[in-house]
């Protein structure tokens with residue numbers, strides 16, 4: 279199957295309110311260009327250096343999403359161009375994004391990553407940490423970041439019930455008053471190749487799909 283065919287198959291199943299992020303990590307620019315030529319304009323990468331390299335080589339109407347864990351000392355490299363940072367999970371990181379955004383005279387859109395999986399290894403805020411971040415003075419004084427939604431990753435398991443439970447948990451957090459008070463909160467980023475249909479049925483508005491478009495990664 280071609281990248282173009284995979285993309286059009288997936289897009290035909292997505293409701294109109296759901297945005298597709300084509301996750302192109304580890305894939306060569308030639309693969310990304312096939313998706314670009316088929317009309318795809320949003321790409322997700324999980325390593326900052328790789329995203330910078332691809333941004334330099336590719337057309338400038340692409341929206342680049344950072345979907346991986348972000349190291350504070352590398353924010354400066356993507357600050358000039360990144361469209362959305364999915365994995366924000368600390369106030370310290372947010373402060374650095376705000377600082378680098380200011381330097382670039384930009385407002386950078388961010389999602390707060392929430393820990394919904396069972397595994398200890400997945401990054402993200404728990405509900406208590408989310409509440410304290412949102413109520414902190416520092417957060418409320420930042421002018422160069424905009425929190426536009428939440429992101430989460432389910433446990434890596436075949437158990438659909440467990441995945442569903444975790445997605446519904448994130449959806450319930452997304453629907454709380456504390457979140458709804460923030461007028462820019464519009465995006466719920468959840469769902470990957472294996473579980474995006476389930477994620478959409480649980481309220482996802484943005485899916486991050488890699489292997490079903492570009493094929494498996496080694």
Ligand SMILES: *Cc1c(COP(=O)(O)O)cnc(C)c1O
Nearest residue numbers: 301324345470471486487488489
């Ligand atoms: C790699 C990755 C994806 C895409 O995974 P696929 O299973 O290839 O669709 C989505 N989200 C994040 C955070 C990732 O790191």
